[in-house]
Amino acid sequence: MSQIVDxxxxxxxxxxxxxxxxxxxxxxREMLQPLxxxxxxxxxxxxxxxxxxxxxxxxxxxxxxxxxxxxxxAELPRVAEYPERCRALAGEIVQxxxxxxxxxxxPLAADREIVGVLEVESTAPLDADAxxxxxxxxxxxxxxxxxxxxxxxDTLTGLLNRKTxxxxxxRSAQVMLPAAEVERRRKGPESRRWVxxxxxxxxxxxxxxxxxLIGDEVLLLLSxxxxxxxxxxxxxxxxxxxxxxxxxxxxSAADAALVFERFRANVAGHHFPQVGYVTISVGFTExxxxxxxxxxxxxxxxxVYHAKASGRNQVRxxxxxxxxxxxxxxxxxxxxxxx
Numbered sequence: 378m379s380q381i382v383d384x385x386x387x388x389x390x391x392x393x394x395x396x397x398x399x400x401x402x403x404x405x406r407e408m409l410q411p412l413x414x415x416x417x418x419x420x421x422x423x424x425x426x427x428x429x430x431x432x433x434x435x436x437x438x439x440x441x442x443x444x445x446x447x448x449x450x451a452e453l454p455r456v457a458e459y460p461e462r463c464r465a466l467a468g469e470i471v472q473x474x475x476x477x478x479x480x481x482x483x484p485l486a487a488d489r490e491i492v493g494v495l496e497v498e499s500t501a502p503l504d505a506d507a508x509x510x511x512x513x514x515x516x517x518x519x520x521x522x523x524x525x526x527x528x529x530x531d532t533l534t535g536l537l538n539r540k541t542x543x544x545x546x547x548r549s550a551q552v553m554l555p556a557a558e559v560e561r562r563r564k565g566p567e568s569r570r571w572v573x574x575x576x577x578x579x580x581x582x583x584x585x586x587x588x589x590l591i592g593d594e595v596l597l598l599l600s601x602x603x604x605x606x607x608x609x610x611x612x613x614x615x616x617x618x619x620x621x622x623x624x625x626x627x628x629s630a631a632d633a634a635l636v637f638e639r640f641r642a643n644v645a646g647h648h649f650p651q652v653g654y655v656t657i658s659v660g661f662t663e664x665x666x667x668x669x670x671x672x673x674x675x676x677x678x679x680x681v682y683h684a685k686a687s688g689r690n691q692v693r694x695x696x697x698x699x700x701x702x703x704x705x706x707x708x709x710x711x712x713x714x715x716x
Contacts, residue, residue, distance in 0.1 A: 399441045401495075401518055402432035409507055411499040412436055412478055416485065418493035419456055419466070420610045427453035428462065429610075431493065450608075465494040472502060479503070483511055488523050531615040533593060534600035539616045545624060546572070546670045571633045573623040573661035574677040575640075578689040580619035583652055595649055599657075602647060606640040622674070623661075630663065630694055637661055637692045645690060656690035663696060679704060 398416045405414045415433040419426045427450055434441040444453070456463060464471045465482035468491060472481050479502045485493035495515065497503065503511075529541045537545070577583075577599065584592040596619065603613050603621065612624040627633040637659045644657050660680025664673050676695040683704060684693040698704040 397518075397521075398431040399443065401514075402434045402441050404514070405495075405497065405511065406434045406436070408510065409497065409499070409503075410436070411497050413496075413498045415496045415498075416493055417462060417496065418485075420453070421450050421608060425450070426456040428456055428459060429453055450610075462494045462496070465496075466491055470508070481508070481511075483515060485515065486519050488519070534597055534615050536600050536603070536613045536615045536621070538614065542614055542616075542622065542624075543670045545612055546664075546668075546673070569627060569629070570664040571625050571627060571661050572664055572673045572677050573625070573633075573637050573659055574674065574681045575621040575623065575657050575659050576681050576685070577619035578656045578658055578685070583655070587651060591651055595652055595655060598647070598649055599644065599655075602643050603640065606643045607636065622677075630696065633661060633663075634692060634694060641690070641692055658684040658689050659692040660684055661692070661694055 402414045402416055405411070413433065413435040416431045417428045418431050420429045421427045430442075430444045432441045432443050456466075461471050461473055461480070461482055465484050468484050470481070470483055472479070474480070475498070478498050478500065481497045481499070481503045483495040483497075484491045485495050495511070497511070529537060531538045577595070580592065580595070583595060596615070599621070600613075600615065603623075607613060607623060607625065611626075614622040614624075616622055623637075625633065625636060627636060641657055641659055644655060647654070649655050658681050660677045660683065662673060662676040662680065680693040680695040680698060683698055684691045687693075695704065699706040
């Protein structure tokens, strides 16, 4: 029992979600001594969901392996290719045989939904005690995820909050890698990262005319449009008020512009109850080697400011504005309030 308590303490000792899955897989490997343990989650749009490996550790592995944070979607296996995992994703505990091994899959649940699958491969079927142990640990895992959500997510919209942005920025941007490695990865299209800032046009007027409860409803509906417009693996944040931020990966500036333009059009075409139609202004910039959150957000913010000053309801890229001579590429303080 004391050993199990030690494993639970180790699992809940990390606030990093990537490390949490890795630690969970390692703990099950130590407790059960199986052939392998793996954790899978789904990514992609609803019509093209793929499996991403969050952690996998075999009996002879010193550490767990995982897919890159932003693996290329087309290279990941389709969800439908693994029907047993699909059954577990629907809430079922699934047992089957695979070659000379036995496989048991468990649903990995969060507060509101099943978010992944735990797969345990062993030489013999898991007995009742082992299954009960796994279910108990997964319940602790679920409760701890809820605690993380409470500290990391905006209470109104459920999007990630400002406190989590800096750490995720450095991880996704890979700016802490050696310069040579950063340059090597930048040669491939999969390495280009973008940060976009989104502001609701005339949101103060919405609050003044309809009240803050209706204003909150607009924010909630906008967050739902964000989830349906962006990919599951894109990171969506609410920074407060009417300000939202997105971290994403795209092959080119043109592709990133299309992603943000699609969201802008989805918002512009959506009828908000009582309010009617709402528009947004979007500014985005590429994350470059050596970037910090403040500098990248500052560039995106200048692009948003330019979009608002140019008529609102549009998407603008910082680098293109500089190249076209519409921005000077230097820091500039705002002296006009356009919000």
